[in-house]
Amino acid sequence: MPLLAFDHVDATYGQARILHGVTFHVDPGERVAVLGRNGVGKTTIVNTLCGVADIQAGAIVLGGERHTSPRHYLAARSGIAIVLQGRGILPNLTIEENLLLGASVDRPGRWDLGAVYDLFPILGERRQSPGLGLSGGQQQMLAIGRALMANPNLLVLDEPSEGLAPVIIDELADLFRRLADEGTAIMLIEQNIGLIQRVASRYYVLSKGTVVESGDLAGMTTQQLQDHITI
């Protein structure tokens, strides 16, 4: 049974229909990429999952249960942690408080403050300082660490490489692979081909709010992937 599936989802913001019949799924332990150009609706998939965009047709399926009007916290409480585009750091909270927010779902597992500080020592060193004082890469670490605090079965990442230096992107790629090896499924929404190739095994291409192609990454050349993103 998939951890997360979209079943022919049409989604809107107010009157604007952004997603048209979007269908995909992520199985336990899988590494799935969603790619597409700017503005095709990638973030809207995330927003639909967390009830920010409205489902007009179809349904999202979490652990076998269909939902057509999910509350914001449903995904997190179902074991799906989301790293939002723009990271969503709470500026009035310290680094440690931001991390504790991730643990609000009370799911048991190996991730706690100590484990996150082992993974990202810089967060531990600065635990009492405000989250906004961090560099872009450190903020991304905080957002990822906070998602891990939920001990998720599935980690959804919306363009985690945005604005980061190549060396940091490499570290993220290793981290995502490691997490997947340890059993956490990864859904990587990205435009960075290198990161997609290093992390994902399966992909979906989104164009104008519709899934236009999907398959295994193994047979794909870099050029073929590039063609889906740059036009």
Place this chain on the structure above:
Amino acid sequence: MLIQVLNGIAYGGLLYLLAVGLVLIFGLREIVNFAHGALFMLGSYIGFSIAAVFNFWLGLAGSLVAMTVIGIFLDAAVLRPLRKHDHMVTVLVTFGILLVLEAFATAVWGKSFRSMSAPDLLSGTVQIAGEPFPVYRLFVIGVSLCVAAGLTAWLRFSRVGLYVRASSVDPTTTAILGVDTDRLSLIVVGLGTGLAGLSGVVAAPLMALSPTMGNYILIESFIVVVVGGLGSFSGALAAALLIGQIHNFGAIYLPWASTMLPFLLMVGVLIWRPTGFAGKRT
């Protein structure tokens, strides 16, 4: 002079009790609750009625409990169902609730002013710096400071307090991280409304009870919230104490302008610092 400062603190304390409820509700539901002054008024009358049969202390406790329950109901029955609508719709609905509560109070308690006296324990005066000062006002100051200290500790050190602080800046992200903001909102609106009830009873011996008694103090509480910085709890405390002093000294030295001064302060602060003392959110 010291007496006047204490008077200002007592009034500022009342403003704080109301303003902090507005901040709590604004943080989670992102709406300005126009019914808050009417809830203060209702709390006052409930305390008055209970005190008439039993005593002041039961009136205080009874109003706090009753208004908390009413707040929980307000969130579950009104604010939550309206969350998908434009915030303006909800704000107008809270304005409607204000009118309904005023009509209700008029029907039950009548239009004429009622008064409630302080309990025997708190009546009389004490000498402060050689001048008499009403014991009851010290009580008002004490209650406000206790609430401020309790609330601050709760926000800073408890798990739920962390969630409240997070959602007062970004309720959507907080919920996406897994915080059950529906349950949190019941707690927060219940607490905010309960505090409105508490301040209504605490204020009752200081002012005449009438169905419109909450209107002016609500406007000053709005000013406190704006000056303190929308969504800021510590900012609200600082602003309430400041406006309490302005209210009081204005009435003594500039009586013709006294109701205008808080507005002038607000305009000044908004020009100098558009997000208020501690504001982060635009």
